[in-house]
Amino acid sequence: MLLSKSCEYGLRASLYLASISSDKYISIKKLSEKLDISFHFLTKILQELTAAGLLESMKGPKGGVRLSKASHKISLQEVVVAIDGIEIFTECVLGLPGCGSEKPCPMHSMWAETRDDIEEVFRTTTLKDMSKKGKQNDLRITPDGKFIWQ
């Protein structure tokens, strides 16, 4: 599994927020119900995204979370790095610490290339790209597919 569960949930929530394209705050309760993710768990994940500056939050009635900037200015890579860290885009496929061009493993050159391709795809794809695609083609972002884009 490339991404952790936390990261998968974070991405799905971000895609939903991007599809709203409003500056209203959406409560985490609502998000968790729409996406069928545990409320408390999602809260933790979204706190990380808020701490990373990708989301803004507001307490109290009518509070919730929203994207901190336009969805076309947030890449999937930013979301992934905020939750899983930069490691997945930098680490050795054999798990050797400090593997790099100075002291590489046999698989380094082969893997670094592939890994950079993955990073590029995540870096050049925005939340808007994906939410637009999902909305236009009614694609699913929940296991049961019952999610309805607005």
Added chain:
Amino acid sequence: MLLSKSCEYGLRASLYLASISSDKYISIKKLSEKLDISFHFLTKILQELTAAGLLESMKGPKGGVRLSKASHKISLQEVVVAIDGIEIFTECVLGLPGCGSEKPCPMHSMWAETRDDIEEVFRTTTLKDMSKKGKQNDLRITPDGKFIWQ
């Protein structure tokens, strides 16, 4: 992390066996010492590779494990699949079950392409390719880099 620790260890041991290029059996004890991996843990992992038909084993004195076929006939993909399963080359980046071209998620087409590239690299690279590279350039397959190719 793309690969599990077990898989990283299995790959490293396979690379070492490939570098020996002999039909002698190598004891798991020796392998675990050379590669600095827990003997008991490595035993379990190599049993999986034996069960998958990638290694042959022999009990008793002078026993151990060896590759079941020439190292240029074993791909990295086979080793990975034997330990981590085929899922890493097939699963959805958002973790949605059954994600495919019939009922995709927004990231499906983007990810499927990248994922297939990863699979291709692992499928077209053999243990011989990597062990040869490691041996010729004295690259490391242990964290401390003290491993010596023979």
Added chain:
DNA sequence: TATATAAAAGATAAAATACTCTTAAAGATT
């Protein structure tokens, strides 16, 4: 000001993964 709402924060629990250790059995070598 009082109240309800909702995120933040922290503590705890459950599950999965990564290891370690032990025991017994069987095959191979000397």
Added chain:
DNA sequence: AATCTTTAAGAGTATTTTATCTTTTATATA
């Protein structure tokens, strides 16, 4: 026969990940 080494199964521990629960803090609105 004695010894070496894998096979196999299982128990036990540690760490990380995933998930839940409770309390605190901030905010809107009546």
